[in-house]
Amino acid sequence: MKRNIFTSLLLAIVAILLPLGAAASESHPADSTEEKSGAVDAQGIIFEHLGDRYGWEVPFNHHKSIPLPVIVWGSDGLHVFSSARVEHGATYRDGNAEFKVAGKDSPYKGKVVEIIDGKEVKPTIDISITKNVCGVFIAVLLVIWAIMSVARWHRTQGMKGPRKMTGAVEFVILFIYDGVIKPTLKDKANKFAPYLLTVFFFILVMNLLGLIVIFPGGANLTGNIAVTLVLAIITFLITNIFATKHYWKEIFNPDVPWWLKWPLPIMPVIEIFGIFTKPAALTVRLFANMMGGHMIVIVLTLLIFIFAAMGPAVTGATAVVSIIFSVFMLLIDVLVSFIQAYVFTMLSTLFIALGQEDGHGEHKKDEAHGHDAAATPAEAPKAPATNPA
Amino acid sequence: MELFTPDFGLVFWMFVSFAILFFILWKWGWPVIMKGVSDRADLIDKGVEYAQNAKQQLDHAREEADKYIADARRQQADMLREADRMKSQIIDEARSAAQSEAKKVMDAAKVSIEQERKQAEQQFRNEVSSFALDIAQKVVRNQMKDEKAQEQLVSSLLDEMEKQN
Numbered sequence: 340m341k342r343n344i345f346t347s348l349l350l351a352i353v354a355i356l357l358p359l360g361a362a363a364s365e366s367h368p369a370d371s372t373e374e375k376s377g378a379v380d381a382q383g384i385i386f387e388h389l390g391d392r393y394g395w396e397v398p399f400n401h402h403k404s405i406p407l408p409v410i411v412w413g414s415d416g417l418h419v420f421s422s423a424r425v426e427h428g429a430t431y432r433d434g435n436a437e438f439k440v441a442g443k444d445s446p447y448k449g450k451v452v453e454i455i456d457g458k459e460v461k462p463t464i465d466i467s468i469t470k471n472v473c474g475v476f477i478a479v480l481l482v483i484w485a486i487m488s489v490a491r492w493h494r495t496q497g498m499k500g501p502r503k504m505t506g507a508v509e510f511v512i513l514f515i516y517d518g519v520i521k522p523t524l525k526d527k528a529n530k531f532a533p534y535l536l537t538v539f540f541f542i543l544v545m546n547l548l549g550l551i552v553i554f555p556g557g558a559n560l561t562g563n564i565a566v567t568l569v570l571a572i573i574t575f576l577i578t579n580i581f582a583t584k585h586y587w588k589e590i591f592n593p594d595v596p597w598w599l600k601w602p603l604p605i606m607p608v609i610e611i612f613g614i615f616t617k618p619a620a621l622t623v624r625l626f627a628n629m630m631g632g633h634m635i636v637i638v639l640t641l642l643i644f645i646f647a648a649m650g651p652a653v654t655g656a657t658a659v660v661s662i663i664f665s666v667f668m669l670l671i672d673v674l675v676s677f678i679q680a681y682v683f684t685m686l687s688t689l690f691i692a693l694g695q696e697d698g699h700g701e702h703k704k705d706e707a708h709g710h711d712a713a714a715t716p717a718e719a720p721k722a723p724a725t726n727p728a
Numbered sequence: 729m730e731l732f733t734p735d736f737g738l739v740f741w742m743f744v745s746f747a748i749l750f751f752i753l754w755k756w757g758w759p760v761i762m763k764g765v766s767d768r769a770d771l772i773d774k775g776v777e778y779a780q781n782a783k784q785q786l787d788h789a790r791e792e793a794d795k796y797i798a799d800a801r802r803q804q805a806d807m808l809r810e811a812d813r814m815k816s817q818i819i820d821e822a823r824s825a826a827q828s829e830a831k832k833v834m835d836a837a838k839v840s841i842e843q844e845r846k847q848a849e850q851q852f853r854n855e856v857s858s859f860a861l862d863i864a865q866k867v868v869r870n871q872m873k874d875e876k877a878q879e880q881l882v883s884s885l886l887d888e889m890e891k892q893n
Contacts (some may be wrong), residue, residue, distance in 0.1 A: 391735060410737075465737045472741040479749045486757040493764030498771050512761060532759040537750050566736035569742040630731065 350440050379644045383443075385637050389559050389630060390449065393422035393440065402427075407473055410466035411438065413453045421469070425451060446656045474558030475566065478545045486512075486540060515539050519625060523692045531691050534577060538570060539684040546629060546676030547675050550669060561679070562630035564622065571621035574687040582694035589696075590614065617690050621683060628679050632672040639665040683703065 394404035406423035428437040437454040439449040445459055451467065457618040468476075474507075485508050492505045501509050516711040520535050521528045545560040545571045560566050591609040592600065599606045639661045646657040872878050 352876050386731070389731060391738065446810055465735075466740050467737055468741070469735075469737065471735075471738050475738075475745045482749060483752055483757075486753050486761070490757045490760040490764075493760050497764075498768050500768075509761070509765070513765065516762075529762065532762070533754045534750065536758060537746075537753050541746065541749060563735075563738065564732055565738040566742055569739055569746065573746065662774045 379641065379647075381638075381641050381645060384641060385634060388637050389562060391469045391563065392449065393451065393467060393469055394426060395470045395473060395554055395557075403468060407468045407470065409438075409451055409467040410465070411451055411453070411462040411467065413438070413462050414455060414460070419507075430454065444639060469565070471558050471560055471563055474548060474555070474560050475545070477555045478541060478560065480546055481544050481548070482537070482540045485544070511540075511543075512536060515681070519681070519688050523685075523688045524695065527692075527695050531577070531581075531688070534573075535684050535688055535691075538574070538687060539680050542570070542625070542683055543676060543680035546680055547673070549629065549633065550672055551677065559630065559633050561625055562633050564626045567622045567626040570625075570683070571618035574621060574690060575614075575618035577687075578617070578690045578694040581691070583697050585697045586694045617686075621686055621690075624686075625683050626680055628675060632668065632675055636665045636672070638667050641666065 368399060391477050391629065391679060393409055394406055396404045404422075406421040408419055409422050409425065410417070412418075415436055418433045418436060418438065419626065420433055425438055425440050428439065428442065430437055432438075438451055439454060439459075441450055441452045441459055446450070447461050450461065451465060453462050454460070485504075489501065489505050489508050489512065490508075492499075492501045500506065515536060516528070516532055520532050542561060545566065548556045549559050550562060551557060553669050574594055589612075591607050593606045593610060642661045643654060643658045647654045775793075
């Protein structure tokens with residue numbers, strides 16, 4: 340307690356003194372480069388950080404980046420070359436084809452394009468190992484390593500309790516399995532647990548990797564709609580492929596008054612629409628949450644540079660406040676990383692469980708409602724789903 | 729808007745990566761962990777059950793031991809009492825046996841004394857009677873030397889017989 344007070348006092352003093360000190364030095368001529376470059380291109384920086392790119396930037400260096408392979412199917416076949424070749428707007432000639440990264444004004448901004456007769460043409464297929472793809476690979480390796488270490492423990496150490504990291508990972512596995520999967524899916528839990536647990540750990544690791552600013556982190560993976568879309572599509576496929584007859588019956592011929600189905604099939608249309616809104620919700624919620632968190636941290640950091648135009652005193656004050664806030668935001672993002680992975684897993688479990696319902700479960704639920712208001716375990720996790728995060 | 733348009737390359741690699749990740753974990757990861765965890769849970773359950781049983785048995789054993797000790801004490805007391813009883817019984821028996829034996833001896837002695845006495849008495853009587861007869865003979869011989877005296881006696885005797893009849 341005493342220590343906390345001391346720390347906050349110290350911070351307050353720094354917050355007051357720093358701008359004062361800066362103000363004292365105001366008489367010195369301001370940095371000339373700043374005036375030349377003019378206003379900071381905040382939007383450009385934000386989108387550059389949130390987006391994908393060829394090559395992985397390194398800290399404190401804008402000219403060099405870790406090169407990654409570019410794989411494109413151009414007009415005359417497959418081309419594989421290093422991203423270093425097309426850095427900083429350079430044009431690269433591979434055989435007869437010429438490639439460059441499209442500039443800001445191009446409709447294909449930031450993507451590798453082929454130059455044919457002076458025109459920029461998007462290659463048919465672009466499966467380059469971009470920064471995000473590389474990030475996904477790293478996440479995959481980390482997840483495999485983490486889970487396999489637990490599996491190895493179980494294989495080699497038998498009944499001993501796992502320690503340290505193995506124990507922590509196992510705790511999280513059981514937290515998800517016993518807290519989410521088992522109560523919702525009941526006897527079918529073991530059938531879907533591998534997928535759900537994999538999704539959880541994959542998202543969690545990707546979320547956390549996104550918070551680390553330098554390699555191997557820094558790729559805004561779960562804040563990228565492609566990543567969340569793929570995960571949501573897989574959940575969608577599993578939900579509908581393994582769905583029971585009852586589930587389909589509820590969609591095409593739901594248990595509602597006949598005039599909601601005939602002559603206008605209102606309910607079936609809504610239900611069919613619902614099949615597709617579920618993965619859409621999954622995609623957007625994870626994407627928006629993670630991207631929002633990243634964006635706030637970047638904006639807070641950028642504030643320092645935006646306010647730099649208003650003199651050193653303001654810059655100093657902004658720097659202190661911005662850093663405190665962005666550290667706070669990053670800490671919240673650690674929490675959010677876990678929560679979003681948890682929510683994605685929980686919703687996936689719930690959607691799959693809805694597809695697994697047979698007639699008996701429905702009856703039981705009705706009975707339970709008739710006797711007392713106590714929610715059945717299957718319903719309990721539904722509650723957070725209703726309030727959008 | 730570029731943020732909202734999924735990039736094909738990333739979607740492709742994401743599918744591939746996830747497929748590989750899922751396959752590896754599905755094949756070598758989750759089953760081992762799930763089995764290990766449930767096995768360990770079973771083991772712990774069994775251990776708890778075993779400990780409970782052992783405790784119960786221990787409590788039971790103590791009770792049993794107490795019971796045996798109490799039993800043994802009671803038996804000991806019983807045996808002591810029995811021994812005491814037997815002791816006095818044996819003493820009593822011995823005493824009564826001795827008494828009866830003594831009595832027998834005494835009785836035998838009494839009988840033989842009586843016999844002796846009777847014999848002695850008989851002998852004495854015989855002797856007294858023979859003495860008396862001798863004396864009577866001598867007296868009678870002396871008195872019956874004359875005939876007159878004999879007749880007188882016979883007649884007195886006859887008188888006596890007449891009177892009796």
